[in-house]
Amino acid sequence: MADQIILHVDMDAFYASVEIRDNPELAGKPLIIGSLPTERGVVATASYEARKYGVHSGMNIKEAYRLCPRGIYMHPNFDKYRAVSNQLHGIWNDYATAAESIALDEAYLDITETAGDWAGAREIAQTIKRRTREEVHLTCSVGIAYSKTAAKTASEEKKPDGYFEIRTPEEFVDLIIDRDVRALYTVGARTAEKLKRVGIATVRDVRDRQDEVVRLLGKHGTHITRMAYGIDDRKVVPYDPLDTKSISRELTFQEDVSDFGLLDDVLFLLAMSVERRAKRKGLHGRGVTLKVTYADMKNITRSRIVVSSDSAATIWQEARDLLGQIEKRPVRLIGAGVYNLTGDDGWQMSLEDYLEESIDEKQQIIDDKLAELGERYHLDFAGNLDKIFSGTTLYRTAEYMRKHR
Ligand code: DCP
Ligand code: CA
Ligand code: CA
Numbered sequence: 001m002a003d004q005i006i007l008h009v010d011m012d013a014f015y016a017s018v019e020i021r022d023n024p025e026l027a028g029k030p031l032i033i034g035s036l037p038t039e040r041g042v043v044a045t046a047s048y049e050a051r052k053y054g055v056h057s058g059m060n061i062k063e064a065y066r067l068c069p070r071g072i073y074m075h076p077n078f079d080k081y082r083a084v085s086n087q088l089h090g091i092w093n094d095y096a097t098a099a100e101s102i103a104l105d106e107a108y109l110d111i112t113e114t115a116g117d118w119a120g121a122r123e124i125a126q127t128i129k130r131r132t133r134e135e136v137h138l139t140c141s142v143g144i145a146y147s148k149t150a151a152k153t154a155s156e157e158k159k160p161d162g163y164f165e166i167r168t169p170e171e172f173v174d175l176i177i178d179r180d181v182r183a184l185y186t187v188g189a190r191t192a193e194k195l196k197r198v199g200i201a202t203v204r205d206v207r208d209r210q211d212e213v214v215r216l217l218g219k220h221g222t223h224i225t226r227m228a229y230g231i232d233d234r235k236v237v238p239y240d241p242l243d244t245k246s247i248s249r250e251l252t253f254q255e256d257v258s259d260f261g262l263l264d265d266v267l268f269l270l271a272m273s274v275e276r277r278a279k280r281k282g283l284h285g286r287g288v289t290l291k292v293t294y295a296d297m298k299n300i301t302r303s304r305i306v307v308s309s310d311s312a313a314t315i316w317q318e319a320r321d322l323l324g325q326i327e328k329r330p331v332r333l334i335g336a337g338v339y340n341l342t343g344d345d346g347w348q349m350s351l352e353d354y355l356e357e358s359i360d361e362k363q364q365i366i367d368d369k370l371a372e373l374g375e376r377y378h379l380d381f382a383g384n385l386d387k388i389f390s391g392t393t394l395y396r397t398a399e400y401m402r403k404h405r
Contacts (some may be wrong), residue, residue: 004112005121006236008143008151009092009128011105012160015076016047018084021137030055030071037065037073044076048160078306081105084136085305091131095124098238101305103286108148110236118144118167125163145172147232149185169230177204184227191217191224203228247281248289248337249273251395253402256295256330262405263334264320265376266398268369270336271316272389278310278338285310285338288318292326293333300326303339313362316369377401 011017015033020026030050035041043064046055053068064071085104093099096109115121125142132140141162143154150166153176157164166172176183182192183203194216200206206213206228214221226232249270257263267290278285289303302322306314319336370381377400387393 003233004110004146004235005115005118006145006148006151007096007109007111007121007125007128008145008148008155009107009109009140010142010152010155010159011088011132011138011140013045013047013051014105015045015081016050017138018081019074019077020047022080026072030068032061032064032068032071032073033076034064034073035061035075037061046071082304082306084138087136088132088140091128091135095128096236098236100236100238101287104305108151108236111144118165122165129161129163147172147230148234148236149227149232150230152185153183172230173203173228177207178202181206181224184224186220186227187224191220246289246337246339247274247277247285248291248335249277249391249394250291250333250335251398252293252333253331254399255402256332257334257402258328258330259405260323260328262402263323263331265373265401266334267319267323267336268312268316268373269388269394269398270334271319272312272366272385273391273394274315274336274338275310275312276389277391285315285340287339288315288322289335289337289339290319290322290326291333291335291337292323292331294327295330295332297332302326311362313365317365373401377404 145151
C-alpha cells in the first residue's frame with residue numbers, strides 16, 4: 001500500500017462558473033468577475049472563454065477591458081461563493097480522514113485509509129467529480145498522488161473537468177523536469193526570479209545545480225532540491241485552531257449569558273480587536289473562527305474559509321453567522337479569531353482591498369454597529385475605541401454591556 005494517497009480538488013473558474021450556473025445566459029460568453037471596467041480594481045477570475053483573450057486573475061481591470069472589451073464584467077458575490085464552498089466541503093469531508101482547505105474552492109484530502117489503494121482512490125475521485133456535478137452543478141479538477149505537491153500538479157494537469165494520477169516520485173519528476181521551477185509549488189515569483197538571474201530556470205537546472213540552489217536560498221533551497229526529486233512527505237494538516245498563524249480574542253463573562261443579542265454585540269468588539277492585532281502582526285487571515293464555551297463547560301469551535309478576513313466587518317459577519325448556527329444555551333466564554341492556512345501567497349487580500357466600494361461598505365457596517373451599540377448601552381465609544389479594541393478595556397466594556405442590556 002502507498003504511504004499516503006492524497007487527493008487535491010480544485011474548482012474550475014470558480015466564481016465565474018457559479019455565476020454561469022445561476023444565469024445560463026452567461027454560458028459560452030467571456031465573463032470577468034472582479035471590478036467593473038469603470039472602476040479601479042483587478043480581475044478575480046475569468047471564464048475560460050475570457051481567458052482566450054489573455055484575461056487572467058490578478059490582472060488590472062483596465063488591461064482586461066483592453067483585451068476583451070466585449071466581455072461581461074461583474075462584481076463578485078462572496079456570500080454566494082462561501083455558501084457553495086461550504087456545500088463542497090461537505091462533499092469532500094465524506095471521503096477524507098483529514099481535509100486541508102487552502103481556498104474557498106480548493107482542498108487537500110488525505111484519502112489513504114478511505115481509499116485503501118489506487119483503485120479505491122480513483123473511485124473516490126470519480127465520485128467527488130460526479131457528486132459535484134449532480135449536487136452542486138459545477139465541475140472540478142481532481143488529482144490523486146503520493147504527495148501534496150504531486151496531487152496539486154495532477155489536478156492542474158487536465159483542467160478543466162480534469163482527472164490525473166501521479167503515483168510515484170519518478171512519474172512526478174518525468175512530468176515536470178523540463179518545466180519552469182515554479183512547477184515546484186513552493187517556488188514563488190520572487191524566488192523564481194532569483195534563480196533565473198543565475199540561469200536556473202527549470203526543474204532540471206535545480207537538479208543539476210543543487211549546491212548553488214542551497215547556497216542561494218538556504219533552507220528553502222534544500223526544500224526545493226528535494227521537491228525536484230519528487231520528495232515531499234508533508235501531511236494533510238486539518239485546520240488547527242491552535243495554529244500559531246492564528247490570532248484570536250476571547251472573554252469569559254462574570255455570569256453566563258443566554259442573550260444571543262448581547263453575544264452578537266460582544267462578538268463585534270472581539271472582531272474589532274482581532275482586526276487590530278492581525279493588522280499589527282501583518283497577518284492576512286483566510287479563515288474566521290468562533291469559539292464558545294457553554295455554561296456546562298462544553299467547548300465548540302466553528303470556522304469558515306473566507307476570501308479575506310482582514311476587516312473587522314468581515315470577521316464579525318462571519319462569526320455572527322456561525323453564532324446563529326449553534327445551540328442556544330447559556331454561554332460562559334466567547335471568542336473570535338482569524339487564521340491563515342497557507343501563509344501569505346499574495347492575492348487573497350488584494351481583491352477586496354482593490355474594490356473601494358467594498359471598503360466603504362465595510363466602514364459603513366462598522367459605523368452603523370457602533371452607533372447602534374452607543375444607543376443601546378448608552379455608551380460613548382468615540383473617545384474610548386482605541387482602549388476597547390486594543391483590549392485594555394474590552395473585558396470591562398463587555399461586562400458593562402452585560403449589566404446594562
Ligand atoms: N481569486 C481571486 N484573485 C486571484 C485569484 C483567484 O479573487 N488573483 C478567486 C477567484 C477564483 C477563485 O479565487 O474563482 C479560485 O481561484 P483559482 O486560482 O483556483 O482560479 P479559478 O478557480 O477561477 O480557475 P481555475 O479553473 O484555473 O482553477
Ligand atoms: Ca480553481
Ligand atoms: Ca483554487
